[in-house]
Amino acid sequence: MKEKVKEKVKSAVIDAFGVEPPQFKVEKPKDENLGDLATNVAFLLAKNLRKNPADIAGELAQLLSRDPDFEKVSAVRGFVNFTFSRDFLLQELKDLLLRGQEYYREDVGKGKRVQLEFVSANPTGPLHLGHGRGAVVGDALARIMSFFGFDITREYYINDAGRQVYMLGVSIFYRYLQLLNKEKEYPDIEKLFEEEGYKGEYVVELAKELKEAVGDALLEDVRIAFEKLTEHPFPFSKNYLGKFDPTKGDKVELCSLFGLDAMIWEIKKDLEDMGIEFDVWFSERSLYEQGLVEKMIQTLSEKGLTYEKDGALWLKTSDFGDDKDRVLRKSDGSYTYFASDIAYHWNKFQRGFEKVIDLWGADHYGYIPRVKASLKMLGISEDWLEVYLIQIVKLFKGGEEVKMSKRAGNFVTLRELMEEVGSDAVRFVFLTKRSDTPLDFNVDLVKEKSSENPVFYVQYAHARISGVFREFRERFSKDPEKEDLIPYLKNLKEEAEFKLIKKVLMFKDELVDVAVKRDPHLITYALIDLAGTFHSYYNHHRVIGSEEGIMLGRLALLKAVRECLRVGLKLIGVSAPEKM
């Protein structure tokens, strides 16, 4: 709707003043009594035309009021306000009923190849709430951008290289030793575990699985343990275990690979149960295996952008906007996480993505300048990469914050929350705030199934409409889905009906906004607003029981509202129940 008005304003400006208008806004006015939409174009033209905004607005309003799509166009203190005509609104509504959800679709993205990398949690433990938030936000963004014509690739970057993976192996091995009362025989392992190990209960579970598969063989001989692991029927595929070289690998490494397979399987399962899937699971190891990290360093070195200092290799990021230089290769010869990250993004670029969007945990804030700096060094423009941050989620239960500490292994997992409140509630609540601000998740409220709960408020609107359709079917023995209701639209006369129609039609503007601003939390607000308008209408106007023509007209309206709710809910991955 905004676009339509914008076009009209544009040509009106050209007709009236013979100039191309500057970038102007078409927005909802502060007070809805002023109209459906408004533009500030007169303020922006005032300077060039040397006229005051009120006069410009007046002229434009006069010109535009001839347009039959508007019932009223008024100039108020420099703004031009538009009220759509009922004919126009009904015409649009008809279009919506004919095209269904396609009415909302528009090719904003023009097939632009966009990669969306999100979650990318380390495979060293289960997903926690912050990861879940990233997963929900990323999934919603992917759904919406795909809907609006972007060619989206969803990608999960697996940090399967480096010390953390080694520590996962150490932790599993240590817990395994404990199960066999042998931990005292491995003081080095014990010390490492105490200092840096993963202390969560899930590691004990992994160790139990390991022991079940290999018995005490891992104490004796790595080769035998490896054979037993290979033969054991685990639910997961042995992608990493398959890479183990029994002639070289040690016990900890075997544990690491086993842990990776198990953890990645768990993570995938958690995400799948939330309805979230990825197109690509990208392995950090593969960057090393394919020599991409080396090649990247070579490329940068040839450009003279690296130097050796204190036995380490540094990148001159400070010349490109970072506040200091960063290490690529440590003095012990191993690479930093930063090094593989550059290689990864370079690889994304080489794969031909025109735009890359990363969702990172908020604690990675400091990484943005250095990654952007390194991309610039590789000749990649700064706005090619967009990074959005996901802030932490705090859990509240019984009015108290549930304290979480990863170090102590004491945290609430995404799975636990999902099992407690359901995937719909998790998804919806994670989208009730901008992703870069901290979120408080009140478990009690979401479980209450009361009016305070916005998830139910919105879903209930859908269920109510379904109820009306059921009732109609029973009483009239006709399938409302198959009836041609469009001829009855003309019977819609009530003020409340047009208020609702406007909400349904303007919902598209909200969705486009989300795709452009990359801000999926706006959808939940639009849905709550739409549901509220519907509930209000429902409480004041009856559908079944009204005179037939009116009933069928209203049924058509509800069908449109239902379509709108379904689109909105689908795009955030929340179900639209028929009954509650």
Place this chain on the structure above:
RNA sequence: GGGCCCGUAGCUCAGACGGAUAGAGCAGGGGAUUUCUAAUCCCCAGGUCGGAGGUUCGAGUCCUCCCGGGCCCGCCA
């Protein structure tokens, strides 16, 4: 110490490339049920937009300083 984010109604938050009388939900008070689901609706009350300056025709929005809360600042991942 340096950098960034936040501070809006009792509570949780929307609103920010400057634009109209600053919004919603919850909590509080008052009302609606011969019903297509009351998991709903209607009405009322509630504000120095953290504070002080500045820019502007116009500031919750931009700039400076201050106060309060949080995050980041490794040859960690």
